[in-house]
Amino acid sequence: METKMIWANLASTDLLKTAQFYTDLGFKQNCQMTDELVSVIFADNNFVINFFSTKRFETALKxxxxxTKIENEIIFSLSADSKEDVDLWFEKVKKAGGKIFSNPEKFEQGYTFGFADPDGHKFNFLYWPGM
Incomplete structure (x- = not known):
């Protein structure tokens, strides 16, 4: 028995706003948006995050x-190719309306910043030499 894929499922209070935010960052939708779901592809390995309406998400969650605006659930890390790319992502995230919770900073041998999407889901962009 083998697991073929992994993806994430999160709740969204406003699917249109979520879709616009990730489109503004340059990410592609995975499938046709519905009134219950917007699905977004991240990175070269096609990692998918499905954003469900809160009602649909809670039905599945039982x-x-x-x-997420006041509590933490998870932080997704997105790789960057250089410190300069981290800074470019920082500007792009701000322009798209992301909430910065950690400004660009050196972290051990890497360089990173953290942001939240319109629903408060947390991400960071990270440059790590050799990764």
Whole structure:
């Protein structure tokens, strides 16, 4: 028995706003958006994050989701090719309306910044030499 893929499922309070945010960052949608789902492809390995309406997400979860604006669930890390790319992503995220929670900074041998999308889901862009 073998696992072929992994993807993430998150809740969104406004699917149109979510779709616009990730489109503004240059990411592609994975399939046709519906009134319950927008699916986005990240990176060369085609990692998918499905953003479901809160109602649909909680139905699948069989429970309540957290309030990501005040609680933390996970942080997704996105790789960058250089410090300069991290800085370019920083500007792009700000322009798209992302909430910066950690400005660009040196982290050990790397360089990173953190942001939240319109629903509060957290991400960071990270340059790490040799990665």
């Amino acid at each position: 429970g309540k989701s957290i309030n």
